[in-house]
Amino acid sequence: MGYSEAVSQLSSLTVNQTGSRALLFYVVCVCVCVCVCVFSSSGCKVLLHFVNQSGMKTSVSAMEGESLLEVVINKNLQIDGFGACEGTLACSTCHLIFEDGVYEKMEPMADEEMDMLDLAYGLTKLSRLGCQVTVERWMDGMTVRVPQEVKDRREKPEAEI
């Protein structure tokens, strides 16, 4: 049957069947989403929140499999001086700070990453280099941030580990 016929059939359902109609609608939506995720060649969209050096929060829809550096560049997020060496593990400017529960679920760091991360400004126990972290589905909804601006020389950046 065509779309318009399906719609008129649905709308002709009686009040007793409204709950079923809502359930059907819900099931159809979920199926569509699952299909997009499973069959789409570009992977799933993952919601990420970035907080920049001034405390400004931006939410973006990232692609599974991208590095966080690629996300910052592709989405043109306003983070000063991010990714100076363009993802070649030759600097520490893509330094990101993660939430507690997220950090421990991530793949452990290789020596090469830790060598550069250890030079980062405002290093914390929850720090990683964005060029070495890949977006995965379970990260949906996570917030990452960069060290906050030191507004006053007397302020110290976050405690070093």
Add this chain to the structure above:
Amino acid sequence: SWSTPFFSGKHRNVQDSGPKVCIVGGGPAGFYTAQHLLKARDDMVVDVYERLPVPFGLVRFGVAPDHPEVKNVINTFTQTAQHERCYFYGNVNVGTDVSVEELRKAYHAVVLSYGAEANRSMRVSGEGLAGVFSARDFVGWYNGLPSNKELQPHLNCETVVILGQGNVALDVARILLSPLDLLKKTDITQHALDTLAASRVRRVLIVGRRGPLQIACTIKEVREMINLPDTAADMLPADFESISEALKDLPRPRKRLTELMMKTVKTESGQHKANKSWGFRFLRSPLEVLPGPDGKRVAGIRLAVNKLEGSGEDAKAVPTGQTEDLECGMVISSIGYKSLPIDPCVPFDPRSAIVPNNMGRVKDTAGLYCSGWVKRGPTGVIATTMNDSFDTARMLLKDMDSGMLNLSVNKPGGQEITALLKERGVRAVSFPEWEKINLEEVRRGTAVGKPREKFLDVKDMLAVAWS
């Protein structure tokens, strides 16, 4: 023709009433400061003045040839220079071709980002002997800095002693001991390659005043030394004896570096011989460079033996009265770069060799700022300079917003300076003209399997720029 002050491809509106800022120095500090300013205000015009015809400062002349990824920042600097409100003026020597005072009259603000072109001296006798070099000159030589073209170091000795244990010292050691096969694919200069091909250097000792816990280099560079082919690490176990107890309280970066050095000591004891070696020597300060029989060339170095007073980053080296002599055919002092004063009207602290400032605002001089090494001293990596430059830019923008910098007066900016330069017979190199030099260097390099073959003479650069 070069008489027009307007470079093709960009429209310069002389009635432009937006803020005009002048930056002195086309290295990382200059470009990062420019980048931040341009992004912050869409009426801002930034002019970058650079003494050489070529931009990028130590990214071009300091970063080691075998660290090409570190030079990726050139891409972001290039984007900044190509910004429609940014103008690059190469081949202009601020201080001799134009004064800082003249720049301050023409612009709303001037930022000094000219870095540190000199080096700290060891101040020991024998420093003037043949075979003694500053690391700054040696690095300039293999990186094609025009003023170091004639250095001609002779690498016909077996042992080189490097004073200083920062990353620059390790760069020098690594270039001295790296296989030629690797170096010849980099942008190292041809004359350096030829000299290294004939090198007899087999042993490099990297000497520091204090102990392993105070070493200034970073872990990546130490790993690179350990991984050098056919090269053994030659450390003294005694230097690390008292270190293990302190390990557990160290912050992670210092702890990992110390553990790596200690692991090297353990691994190397009883290993089969390699052809070459490198090692750290601790608690030693230079007392005198010793000449050979002809009295003209270095044959050794006399070192004071130190002990440490205090601990951690603030520990001090104190002489014990004992001395030690090391035989060597070359001494390279890598004890720090040093800024020089640029102009009598700019305050300069000769003791710390920086421009006195308060968070980037030059002391007692309205409208004058500084960023990078000339502001903080010559330490830190590019990212350190980046953050510092952003700090200065923020300060400047704050002063614009608060009215401390008077933007209600229009300033002529580059138009006035270009006219002045023309009167004095000085012709600037524009960014598109640098790009001609760049293309030619890349073309010459490609022909010999290198990323570029750098021009060593300013006159050759200018000939290409203005062809």
